[in-house]
Amino acid sequence: MTVSRVVELEGHIIDSGMMGAAFGIVMDMGGSFEVDEFEIGRSKTEGSYARLTVFADTEDDLQPIVHELHGIGANPADPRDATLAPAPADRVVPKGFYSTTNHPTDVRYEGEWLPVERVEMDCAIVVDPEAEGGPRAYTKVLNAVEAGDLVVTAEAGVRVRPPERPRGDGSPFGFMQGGVSAERPSESTIAKIAESIREVKEEGGTVLAVCGPALIHSGAREALARLVREGYVDMLSAGNGFAVHDLEHDLYGTSLGMDTETLDHPRKGHKHHIYTISEIIRVGSIREAVESGLVESGVMYECVRNDVPFVLAGSIRDDGPLPDTITDAIEAQNAIREQAHEADMVLLLSTLLHSVAVGNCLPSTTRVVCVDINPATVTQLLDRGSAQAVGMVTDIGTFVPILAEHVIYGGRE
Known part of the structure; x- marks a missing residue:
C-alpha cells in the first residue's frame, strides 16, 4: 500500500530547471511520481504547468518529499487553510512549525491567500487575525517570537512562488547569467x-x-565614496574594521598602517589603527568627527554628508571598537535586517561574514552582486538561495573603480 x-x-x-529539480527530489528521496498533466509554454514569456502525483510507501516517507518539493515551489493541488498553533513561550516555536524559504510566500487563512510580509529564510510565519485592516501574515525570527503568537505549522495552506526566470533576459541577472566565473568578460558584466x-x-x-576592509586596502576607497556622493549607494553595511581603515586613510593616509598608493609602511604606521579609533572616541562619533572637521574625506565622510545610513556590526575580534559600532549581536542583526528588507539591489563587496549575514535576510527577489578574489567565497554566497544573483571573481580594487566609471559616465569620461 x-x-x-x-x-x-x-x-x-x-x-529555470524547477521541473527537473522536482523529479530529482522525488527519486533521490525514494519516492515515485506520475505526470498527470503537462502544458508547455509556447513562447519565451509564456509559462508552463505540470501536475504530479507523488507516491511513497508511508506518510512518514512522503512528508519529507513534499517538504522538499514545497521549497522549490511545487505546491499542493488542493490547498487547505494553514494550520496555526500558539507559540508556547517567548522564543519557542510549536513543534512542526513551518520554516520559511526566501521566496515570495502566501498563507491561506479562512479561504483567502495572505501574502507573507518581510520574507526571509529560516523564519516562522505568524498570522495576526485581528490586525488593523484585516488579517496579516508576516515572518518572525526565533528571538522575536512571543508567547501566544499564532504560528503556521507544516506545509498545508502555504504557497511558495519562486521568481520567474524566462529566457531572453539580457541583464546579468537573467536566466543562467548568474553563477561564478573568473573568465567571464569582466568589462561587459560590470557595464x-x-x-x-x-x-x-x-x-x-x-x-x-x-x-569589507579589503576594499580600503586595495585602493577602491575613493571610487566607493564617489558612488555614495553621487547618490548611487543608499545604505552601507560593514564591520568595525572597514570604517576604521577608511577613517585611518583620511587621518594618516594609511590603511592598517600601509600606504595604499606606494604600499610602503610608514614609521610607526602600525599605531595608526589604534590612534584612529582613539580620535573618533575622543570626539564622540563618526558624525561628530565629520562635522567638527576632523575627518574630511572617504566613504564614512560621504555617508554623513549625504545622510546615507550605515550599520557597523561588531565582532569579537574588533579593536576599540568605534562608538558607532553595534556590539550587541541581536541588535546588530535587527539593524542589518531592516536594511536588507529595504534594499532593491545589494552589492556584496569582498566580505564573507557580513555578506552572509545580509544574504540570510534577503528575499530571493532582491538583485545581488557578489565580488571577491576568492572563488569559494563567491560560490558560498550565491548558493544561499538568491534567484537574481551574479558573482564575479576579481580584485575588488579593480572592480569598484570600473563600476563607478560605468555608473556615473556609462563607461566614458
Missing part, C-alpha cells in the same frame, strides 16, 4: 551591473553596499 499527494508547478518551470544600478535608482529603488 502506498500514499500519495498531488502537487502543481507553474511558471517557467522548464527554463550591465552598472546599468542595473542606474535602473534601480531611476525607478526609485535603493542600493545597499556591504563592504
